[in-house]
Amino acid sequence: MAENTNPMLLRVNNLVKHFPIRRGFLKTNVGAVRAVDGVNFHIRERETLGLVGESGCGKTTTGRCIMRAIEPTSGEVLYTRSNGETINLPELERDDLKDLRKEIQMIFQDPYSSLNPRMTLLQIVGEPLTVTKVAHGREVEERVAQLLRIVGLRPEYMRRYPHAFSGGQRQRIGIARALALNPRFIVADEPVSALDVSIQAQVLNLLQDLQAEYGLTYLFVAHDLSVVRHISDRVAVMYVGKLVEMAATEELYYTPLHPYTEALMSSVPKPDPRATKRRIILEGEVANPANPPSGCYFHPRCRYCIDICKEEEPELLEYRPEHYAKCHRAEELSLRGVGG
Amino acid sequence: MADSADTRSDVVGGEEEQTIGVEEERLMVASQWSLMWLHFKRHKLAVAGAIVVGLMYFMAIFHGFIAPYERATRSEFIFMRPQPLVFNDGENFSLRPYVMGMDAAMDRATFTRTYTVNEDIRYPVKFLTRGDEYNFLGLFKTDVHLFGVDRPGTIFLLGTDELGRDLLSRSIYGGSISLSIGLVGVVFSFVLGALLGGVSGYYGGVTDTIIQRLIEFLISLPTIPLWMALSAAVPAGWSAIQVYFAITIILSLHGWCGLARIVRGKMLETSHEDFVMAAKLSGSSDWRIITRHLLPSFMSYLIVHMTLAIPGMILGETALSFLGLGLRPPVVSWGVLLQQATNIRTVATYPWIMYPGLFVILTVLAFNFMGDGLRDAADPYKV
Numbered sequence: 080m081a082e083n084t085n086p087m088l089l090r091v092n093n094l095v096k097h098f099p100i101r102r103g104f105l106k107t108n109v110g111a112v113r114a115v116d117g118v119n120f121h122i123r124e125r126e127t128l129g130l131v132g133e134s135g136c137g138k139t140t141t142g143r144c145i146m147r148a149i150e151p152t153s154g155e156v157l158y159t160r161s162n163g164e165t166i167n168l169p170e171l172e173r174d175d176l177k178d179l180r181k182e183i184q185m186i187f188q189d190p191y192s193s194l195n196p197r198m199t200l201l202q203i204v205g206e207p208l209t210v211t212k213v214a215h216g217r218e219v220e221e222r223v224a225q226l227l228r229i230v231g232l233r234p235e236y237m238r239r240y241p242h243a244f245s246g247g248q249r250q251r252i253g254i255a256r257a258l259a260l261n262p263r264f265i266v267a268d269e270p271v272s273a274l275d276v277s278i279q280a281q282v283l284n285l286l287q288d289l290q291a292e293y294g295l296t297y298l299f300v301a302h303d304l305s306v307v308r309h310i311s312d313r314v315a316v317m318y319v320g321k322l323v324e325m326a327a328t329e330e331l332y333y334t335p336l337h338p339y340t341e342a343l344m345s346s347v348p349k350p351d352p353r354a355t356k357r358r359i360i361l362e363g364e365v366a367n368p369a370n371p372p373s374g375c376y377f378h379p380r381c382r383y384c385i386d387i388c389k390e391e392e393p394e395l396l397e398y399r400p401e402h403y404a405k406c407h408r409a410e411e412l413s414l415r416g417v418g419g
Numbered sequence: 420m421a422d423s424a425d426t427r428s429d430v431v432g433g434e435e436e437q438t439i440g441v442e443e444e445r446l447m448v449a450s451q452w453s454l455m456w457l458h459f460k461r462h463k464l465a466v467a468g469a470i471v472v473g474l475m476y477f478m479a480i481f482h483g484f485i486a487p488y489e490r491a492t493r494s495e496f497i498f499m500r501p502q503p504l505v506f507n508d509g510e511n512f513s514l515r516p517y518v519m520g521m522d523a524a525m526d527r528a529t530f531t532r533t534y535t536v537n538e539d540i541r542y543p544v545k546f547l548t549r550g551d552e553y554n555f556l557g558l559f560k561t562d563v564h565l566f567g568v569d570r571p572g573t574i575f576l577l578g579t580d581e582l583g584r585d586l587l588s589r590s591i592y593g594g595s596i597s598l599s600i601g602l603v604g605v606v607f608s609f610v611l612g613a614l615l616g617g618v619s620g621y622y623g624g625v626t627d628t629i630i631q632r633l634i635e636f637l638i639s640l641p642t643i644p645l646w647m648a649l650s651a652a653v654p655a656g657w658s659a660i661q662v663y664f665a666i667t668i669i670l671s672l673h674g675w676c677g678l679a680r681i682v683r684g685k686m687l688e689t690s691h692e693d694f695v696m697a698a699k700l701s702g703s704s705d706w707r708i709i710t711r712h713l714l715p716s717f718m719s720y721l722i723v724h725m726t727l728a729i730p731g732m733i734l735g736e737t738a739l740s741f742l743g744l745g746l747r748p749p750v751v752s753w754g755v756l757l758q759q760a761t762n763i764r765t766v767a768t769y770p771w772i773m774y775p776g777l778f779v780i781l782t783v784l785a786f787n788f789m790g791d792g793l794r795d796a797a798d799p800y801k802v
Contacts, residue, residue, distance in 0.1 A: 189693055195694040211702050
């Protein structure tokens with residue numbers, strides 16, 4: 080894959096989100112779930128970064144913190160606007176944030192709960208236009224018709240309610256809403272995981288077409304490795320609130336540097352029925368983000384664990400160009416990728 | 420762009436496009452309320468309930484016109500059994516029914532009045548006839564009634580009470596009080612419940628805890644003693660209208676708790692829906708989110724809850740008045756009317772004084788059937 084030298088769009092530094100655990104009658108703070116625990120990554124313009132990990136590892140929370148849908152506990156999210164100005168999203172005031180909503184939008188996982196069943200398509204897709212006062216009256220209608228056409232739905236549908244549409248069509252409606260304000264950056268939170276496989280491909284292709292046409296940048300949150308491989312330029316792997324590896328898609332899939340990535344890759348189904356199965360079955364449970372283990376969070380389940388892993392937390396380092404890993408033994412191990 | 424858009428439409432066309440009929444198209448553009456109505460219509464019992472409720476309220480509104488007598492009009496016929504309407508006199512059938520004349524006599528031995536039917540005197544029922552003067556909807560005085568008979572004939576279809584007053588007329592007048600107490604009480608509880616429940620659900624934290632503990636405390640109080648204590652505190656010198664409002668407030672003091680819990684729960688539930696987050700991310704204000712997204716999504720539940728709460732209020736008023744703690748004569752409500760039925764000897768001798776109870780039963784049942792159908796229809800998006 081060609082090296083992407085586009086200007087930086089988003090840089091996330093040490094993003095942290097802790098959810099307090101409150102107990103008892105007085106709701107005293109007895110601890111915190113470290114949903115996102117110091118995440119660093121960057122996305123360049125017109126690029127798709129896939130964010131993968133198993134359920135509960137903090138992928139969605141990361142996406143929502145960037146969107147300021149929930150407030151991050153700490154950390155920086157540096158976003159470069161179209162005029163070149165770089166701003167730190169978590170510090171933005173409410174009014175400035177409203178302005179920025181035009182540039183950053185989100186696509187949701189569940190096409191059923193993400194559309195208000197009591198509104199017509201015109202109201203749903205037109206809502207961003209009306210609340211930001213970008214368009215009025217007839218203009219809204221025209222723009223909605225145009226958006227529906229862009230996502231492959233008929234403009235005549237705009238008087239219908241969401242209950243008249245299938246899952247795939249609903250997801251297209253969600254995409255149309257995200258596109259309404261001409262955003263530059265879209266956080267797609269598992270946009271296809273609730274859809275049938277045949278529909279998944281259509282929605283993925285639509286997303287790719289839109290990216291080519293409008294120069295969009297995606298943060299693509301998913302847990303399906305083949306979906307991520309299909310759409311992403313680079314992939315970041317998360318484990319218990321931390322990023323463990325980040326690299327260009329093919330490099331990560333074929334030559335992973337982190338044992339967790341290796342285990343993930345071994346779980347990708349192979350199309351060849353005669354291929355020998357060498358799945359790595361991870362021992363034990365995913366670490367509890369409210370009470371994570373010492374040292375490297377992955378060490379209790381790691382096949383390559385040595386003493387230092389139990390005591391010292393490794394840094395996320397660039398071991399090869401644009402290939403980051405968070406493992407003490409990244410240099411000495413030679414791990415199997417998808418092919419092996 | 421036009422080209423690529425077209426090709427995409429084709430893709431979708433292959434995916435799940437199908438030719439649809441006019442009927443289906445109508446469903447697809449159907450709003451929540453029209454979908455609810457479609458569901459509700461299928462529930463026959465609920466529709467019947469709604470019709471009965473409608474008739475009851477119609478009767479309550481036009482009570483002066485529908486009742487043949489004024490609520491306080493006395494007659495010489497004390498505790499007289501209901502006079503039957505006769506359509507067929509044994510020889511020929513007539514569409515205009517008549518009531519037969521009554522002769523009153525005093526039994527010298529027991530000093531009770533006895534009434535005998537005088538089959539020779541017939542009073543045909545007349546419609547839009549003149550009778551007692553009443554105030555039509557508080558607008559003007561008139562004496563036109565829906566039906567009646569010429570004097571000296573009487574038409575006591577449900578019999579009379581201890582002062583010779585027509586029980587049917589009194590039940591109709593009582594209905595206007597009892598039914599409106601249900602409505603007014605529910606409106607009071609709705610305002611209290613929606614406000615406190617909404618605050619509780621929206622702000623959360625300490626406010627939420629305080630309101631929820633308050634509700635738990637109020638719910639844990641036994642209702643009848645609470646009502647008794649409160650209504651005992653209503654000053655004896657208050658006018659009928661003041662007592663009326665005091666009673667509705669007493670009833671709704673308890674009634675808002677359930678509603679507040681529902682509002683809070685629905686508020687918490689819907690504020691975590693993705694579409695609310697989507698609205699937030701598009702830059703919608705809190706006010707817009709509450710009024711356009713949150714409220715509409717649980718308004719139907721609130722209406723159902725209110726429908727089911729009205730019979731509770733009516734029963735509450737009836738119970739209080741029955742115990743002599745609620746409304747007092749000369750105000751007429753179903754509970755006040757039933758108060759006469761507290762005496763077993765009276766009930767045994769003159770069973771028709773229980774008829775106002777039938778109105779209560781009919782209304783409560785009709786409300787419950789209607790509420791049942793509304794509840795089924797309330798969320799047309801769940802299968």
